[in-house]
Amino acid sequence: xxxxxxxxxxxxxxxxxxxxxxxxxxxxxxxxxxxxxxxxxxxxxxxxxxxxxxxxxxxxxxxxxxxxxxxxxxxxxxxxxxxxxxxxxxxxxxxxxxxxxxxxxxxxxxxxxxxxxxxxxxxxxxxxxxxxxxxxxxxxxxxxxxxxxxxxxxxxxxxxxxxxxxxxxxxxxxxxxxxxxxxxxxxxxxxxxxxxxxxxxxxxxxxxxxxxxxxxxxxxxxxxxxxxxxxxxxxxxxxxxxxxxxxxxxxxxxxxxxxxxxxxxxxxxxxxxxxxxxxxxxxxxxxxxxxxxxxxxxxxxxxxxxxxxxxxxxxxxxxxxxxxxxxxxxxxxxxxxxxxxxxxxxxxxxxxxxxxxxxxxxxxxxxxxxxxxxxxxxxxxxxxxxxxxxxxxxxxxxxxxxxxxxxxxxxxxxxxxxxxxxxxxxxxxxxxxxxxxxxxxxxxxxxxxxxxxxxxxxxxxxxxxxxxxxxxxxxxxxxxxxxxxxxxxxxxxxxxxxxxxxxxxxxxxxxxxxxxxxxxxxxxxxxxxxxxxxxxxxxxxxxxxxxxxxxxxxxxxxxxxxxxxxxxxxxxxxxxxxxxxxxxxxxxxxxxxxxxxxxxxxxxxxxxxxxxxx
Numbered sequence: 078x079x080x081x082x083x084x085x086x087x088x089x090x091x092x093x094x095x096x097x098x099x100x101x102x103x104x105x106x107x108x109x110x111x112x113x114x115x116x117x118x119x120x121x122x123x124x125x126x127x128x129x130x131x132x133x134x135x136x137x138x139x140x141x142x143x144x145x146x147x148x149x150x151x152x153x154x155x156x157x158x159x160x161x162x163x164x165x166x167x168x169x170x171x172x173x174x175x176x177x178x179x180x181x182x183x184x185x186x187x188x189x190x191x192x193x194x195x196x197x198x199x200x201x202x203x204x205x206x207x208x209x210x211x212x213x214x215x216x217x218x219x220x221x222x223x224x225x226x227x228x229x230x231x232x233x234x235x236x237x238x239x240x241x242x243x244x245x246x247x248x249x250x251x252x253x254x255x256x257x258x259x260x261x262x263x264x265x266x267x268x269x270x271x272x273x274x275x276x277x278x279x280x281x282x283x284x285x286x287x288x289x290x291x292x293x294x295x296x297x298x299x300x301x302x303x304x305x306x307x308x309x310x311x312x313x314x315x316x317x318x319x320x321x322x323x324x325x326x327x328x329x330x331x332x333x334x335x336x337x338x339x340x341x342x343x344x345x346x347x348x349x350x351x352x353x354x355x356x357x358x359x360x361x362x363x364x365x366x367x368x369x370x371x372x373x374x375x376x377x378x379x380x381x382x383x384x385x386x387x388x389x390x391x392x393x394x395x396x397x398x399x400x401x402x403x404x405x406x407x408x409x410x411x412x413x414x415x416x417x418x419x420x421x422x423x424x425x426x427x428x429x430x431x432x433x434x435x436x437x438x439x440x441x442x443x444x445x446x447x448x449x450x451x452x453x454x455x456x457x458x459x460x461x462x463x464x465x466x467x468x469x470x471x472x473x474x475x476x477x478x479x480x481x482x483x484x485x486x487x488x489x490x491x492x493x494x495x496x497x498x499x500x501x502x503x504x505x506x507x508x509x510x511x512x513x514x515x516x517x518x519x520x521x522x523x524x525x526x527x528x529x530x531x532x533x534x535x536x537x538x539x540x541x542x543x544x545x546x547x548x549x550x551x552x553x554x555x556x557x558x559x560x561x562x563x564x565x566x567x568x569x570x571x572x573x574x575x576x577x578x579x580x581x582x583x584x585x586x587x588x589x590x591x592x593x594x595x596x597x598x599x600x601x602x603x604x605x606x607x608x609x610x611x612x613x614x615x616x617x618x619x620x621x622x623x624x625x626x627x628x629x630x631x632x633x634x635x636x637x638x639x640x641x642x643x644x645x646x647x648x649x650x651x652x653x654x655x656x657x658x659x660x661x662x663x664x665x666x667x668x669x670x671x672x673x674x675x676x677x678x679x680x681x682x683x684x685x686x687x688x689x690x691x
Contacts, residue, residue, distance in 0.1 A: 078142050080123050086143075087120035094154045095147040096161060099169075102141040106165040111158040113403075115145055131463060132371070136169040151406045152413075159386045171365050171379035180216050182207040182279060190236035190257075190268055193220050193275070207279040223278050227271045227312060228255040237265065252311075279390075287313055333394045335429075336381070337436025338373045342598040343448045343456045345371050347380050348439035350432065351392075362443040374401035381407065391415035397423045398433050454497035457598040464591055464599065465583065467568050471543035472496055476572075476606045477524060477556070478547035479509075479517045480614035487512060488621060489524040490614035493538060494606055503538040506617045518555040521546065525559035544569045545606055550584050557586045572607045580604040631655070634678050636671035645675070655679075 078086070092114045099108040099122075112118030122129075122137050129137065148154050162170050180195045184205045195216060199206040224231045231254070232246050241260040249256040256262040277286045294309035333352040339345060346364040350357055363380060365371075378401040385391060391411055397404075400423045411419040424430040462470045474494045481487040487509035493500045507524045525544075531537040544567050546552045553571035560567060570591075571584040580603055583591040593600045630652050631642045648666045649655045655663075656679040663672035 083140065083143070084120060084123040087123055088116065090116040090119055090145060091147060092116050093147050094149070094151050095145050096154055096157045098144045098146075098161065098165075099136065099140045099167075100142055100144070101139045106161075106167050107139060108136050108167045108169040109158055109161045109165060111151075111154040113151060113154075115147065119143065119145070130371075131460075132169065151403065152410050155382055155403075155407060155410055156386060159382045162383065171371070171376060173363055173380065173383045182216065182220065184272075184276065189265060191272055193224075195220075205276070207276075223275050225253045227275055228253065229268075229271055229275065230254050230257050232258075234258050236268070332392055333396065334392045335396045335432045335436045336377065336398070337433055337438065337440045338376050338398060339437055339441035339444050340371055340373065340376070341441075341444045341448060342460070343452045344444050345376055346440040346444040347376060348436045348443065349384075350436050350439070352432070360439060362440060364444060364447055373399055377401045378403065378407075385411055386414070391417075391419055393417060393419060395419065395421045396429055396433055397421060398437060399423050451496075453598065454602075457497060457602050460596060461599050461602070464593070464596065465568065465570060465585065467543060469542055471541075471568075473539065473541045474543045474545055474606065475541040476545040476547065476610040477521065478610040478614040479520045479524070480611075480618040481509075481515050481520075487515065487520055488614060488618045489520060490610055490617055491524075491528065492606070492610045492613050493541070494609075497602055499609055500538075504613060505537065506613075508621070517548065518551050521548075521552055521555040522559045522562075525556055526562055529559060529563035529565050540565070541567060543567065545603070545610075546571050547607060547610055549573050550586075550588055553584060553586045572603060574607075580607050630678075631675075634671075635674045636668070637675060641667055641671060 094111075094113050095115045096109065096111050097115060097119050098106055099110075101107050110118070122133070122140070146157060148157060162172070166172060180197060181199055183194045183196045183199075184207070185191050185194075186205055187203065196206075221231055223229075225248075230236075230248070232248065234243075236257060240258055240262075243258065245256040245258055245262075246254070248254040249259075257268055274286050274289070290309050290313050294306050294313065297303075297306035297309060335350040335352060337348050337350075339347075344364055346362060348360060348362045350360050365376075377397055377399070381395070391414065395408075395411075400421070404421050408419055408421040411421075422429075424433060458470050458472065461467070472495065476492050476494070477489060479487070479489050489507040489509065491505040491507070493503040505528070507527065509520045509523060511523055512519055528537065533539050544556055546556045546569060549571050553569050556569045560569070569586050572580060573582045573584050573590065575581040580593075580600065582593055583603065585591070593603055631637065631645070637645075644666055645655050646652070649658060655675065658676075660672060660676050663675055666672070667675065
């Protein structure tokens, strides 16, 4: 379907809540979204001048057709959207890890001695399922901790088959298991009682389990069953430690979840901190291969629905850096799912606001840890291409700057950046040859004409994908004139500075100014290029000026040619030191007549007096 046909179809949709499914020409689902009013939301994608970000524009360009599902309420739209996203894994949706990343805990209640196992997804097999939790390793570690706290077996022995067949394993001897494999050990009734307590822990009922054990302990103490009371005391203490451990079980025990989001140039990420009674119990992070064009509310809306809608246990409070469209509806949906009130807030000050900042910092550190330098550069160059509408990604860039002191020592520098990094072996220096008065525009045109004349003759590197000219529109026009004279077509951008000589913007040869301060990664790259080309030009200009100064003082001395001048500079270091040298010191470097001539050049008044001594 054409874009106009897609818009017409969207305009015919009802003003009802629902879910829309975008598909490409092969029928592959590439995006799933929800809407309070389908007609308004879907038609926005196909209207001209909608101001979409780069990711949305790319998605819309690939849409061939779409379907919609009308539902009765926003609740149903949320649930259906989450289900379709998990089923189709659309490439343009923000996606959490797959089921292998978020395992469930399975418990076969029908077995005489039920055990916990990890599975990828629940099934309708009569067993009980808990989760999803964090990574498989963390979940397995948490289960072992629960079993150790309740002194349940974690070995591979099968009960009741293996009871009494072998001696108890090491876990019994170190106090992590009560030895259910012993003939005189706890029976099946006790086993099921403790498994029920473990289930309560997975359901987030740490306080209830602890309170029940404490009542048992007190009753045992009153009955003078001190050994049993001590055993219960140890289990209570183990559960208290468990509640403070930074493991995946924290997500079950926590009463407050704190979310932070960070959007970087290559990826964005989210982090959730699990808090109980003011104590940090654990942290989870999610990294998504999407860039800074995703707004924080968009990230939160996408992540939270996938994260919470399948969970059996939910916190009482969720703190966010900002609210998102539909957050009230989402809170009401979670409240109905949890069986208790779930509130969603975006604190602006105080300790809770600081916790949100901490979560955002965690997200930022994880994103920057995972993102490589090459990925950052690749994204920066791609964004620069989009910003300046370049025909190709500017992997190779050349930058030019003019430097002079009046009409003397007019020079230019050429620096080369390949994939965002300086390639110093390809740097070149130019001395302006045709001008007798300062003229930056004419100098720029001359230098670039000479560069283009060389082309790729071996003396000069390959032609670049982009020319970055230090200066404004006038400098860019000078570069364009050089290109036209040479018959070369390379995109040109001028690098504009502000009143404080700092990088401010880019300018095209058509006079369009491109702001880069809102794109930190582009701003940083252009600033590096501009500083480097200016440094290289200034260094070369000062070097030429110094050499010219040396020549003006040492040139024309009888008997002193280029070789002897270099010998003097090598021996004394500077022309000023040569000027201060005594006749005896000069004769150590030059023959007597040449040494006398050098001395007389700098000491004309004393030449007669000193002449007889040489």
